[in-house]
Amino acid sequence: MTTAVDTTTYRDALREALREGLRRDPHVVILGEEVGRYGGAYGVTSGLLDEFGEDRVLDTPISEAGIVGAAVGAALAGLRPVVELMYVDFAALAMDQIVNQAAKARSMFGGQTGVPLVLRTQGGTGRSAGAQHSQSLEAWFLHTPGLRLYVPATVTDAHHLLLAALREPDPVVFVEHKALYTTRSDLGAHAPPPGVSVRRREGRDVTVVTYSRMLHRCLDAAQALAARGVEADVIDLRTLCPLDLEPVVASARRTGRVLIVTEDTLTGGVSAELAARVTELAFDWLEEPPMRLAGEDVPIPVAPALEEASVPTPLRIERAALRLLGRRA
């Protein structure tokens, strides 16, 4: 339900952070495909060209490797570029610049230099955009030392984590979710810094760990579970690097059962890393192996029903939690 304070969308919250960044730091420049006149494929940068001019907001040709590489160079040479990669799927075209260049420069050159670059992009399902426009590829970045990885689920985090990213000395991959842009809430004056996980719901029976859009599906599932007398403790990781598992471990010690919910594919996905760590850190308190509910190991089909069947839904999350608790759905 929309209340009087639910005035800001995820999209607006991002734009306000960019605006604030452009205002407070003259070294911030935005570049990407359609970020200027068009206002961004998802409208995030709308209006910024008019306000800050073509020197600060640069429309680029369709040249992902060149754009990201140029941003790496700009960052090395004193700017603070924000690149918009229209879909995270297109990171594949710029992967050398992200993985071999941006992520490596500081260490490889012995700490002499750094790449204060923010790579904004968006991923996930929800718009029947097909196999090349719907993936959740955050594991690629998590697997790469040298990159930060922010995955905001809420309007408040979209804003404050992006502002925090604009202060980071190292490259931040900032993955928005295409199904969240129109979600609304109060912007919120503050948010915890990156690297602090937040409990979004308290419960004693099962620990649910998630991030990005799946947070909302987990909260929906938690409500349905509550109606069955099961109370879920829902923890939003907010950033995957830095990763804060302390609240997860503390919760696991109380519940003994951990359900990890991600939209990316099960095999080799973020959930694998999370499950390994929870197992290592909370082994003695676990009643069951951590359960991973993740995207199916398939390319995302375009047909809406198939697309939805390929990722966790509130109903599937609810059923998974019940199974983990040894109950019949």
Added chain:
Amino acid sequence: MSRVTSPLDLLRVMVRIRAFEEAVGELFVRGGTAGTMLHLSIGEEGAAAGFGLAMRPGDTFTTHHRGHGVFLARGGDPRRMMAEIAGKAAGSCRGRGGSMHIADVTLGHLGANAIVGGGIPHVVGAALAARHLGSGNVSVAFFGDGAMQQGVLYESMNLAALWRLPVVFACVNNQYGMGTRIDRAAASLDFDARARAFGLRGVTVDASDATAVFETATQVLADAREGRPALVTLDCFRFYGHARKDRSPYRTEEEEREGRSRDPVARLADRLRGEDVLDDDTLTAMRDDARREMDDAVAFALAAPPPDLAALHEDVYAPDRPAPPSVDAYHALVYPEGEARA
């Protein structure tokens, strides 16, 4: 003009493409298409028909996200196309691909790509295969002006020239990539010069003239078959928005009016009327036939059953190999239902 393809054939194909795009656009408005990523090729029929009809059976090709027209010109079945765009199992890709990924390999179509430039290098390999297998076929990459700024095109052009492959790179220059006019994406618009720099022939043709496209295509395809690859720029105008929903606020009315005056369908129809090859009744009948054909395709797509959810894991690997297990199946293994180990 070749013996087998007459100007009336070109016109008929263009009329069918236009009718298809109009019908699928209406299907979108009715909520019948899977998702919103529907890119219409209205205004580009001259490029699609002119080039498509000049190709031979056996020639292979790749297309971009605005590929309905080329696909129809190469013999695509409107019913299966429409069903694909509607996300139905009766679609040519079982409802997995949708508008941006229509493909029918039986027509030599190696696939439509939603990654700008993604399909370009495939024709280099397809031509290599054609030469290796001695098929005599050419491979053609269709892509937009936006892809002219992707590095992979230049790697591909170099390979094609270096290896003297039967390849044609066909750039459908509709002047825009989303909201960016080509002169805001590239400092030099001399695409022919880019081709020459890599040792390929470069030709630009006014694609509002379908017969001119056909003639140029016939020639470059023949050259390519002899190992002389080319880049052909098919100059036209994207009549409507980038996707069906986009209203092109970044263009002036005057620009749109002027661009739409370069209508390949009207241009050829007018010419043929002037030459007394076509009368109004024939044109009307052609349009009515096309409309009926596309209405039938829409009805087919709407009536087709939804995709089978149980088939989600099929086709990730070859059918004689195990499918990836579902997450549910994996859970059943690890956490047998109702038997918590605690």
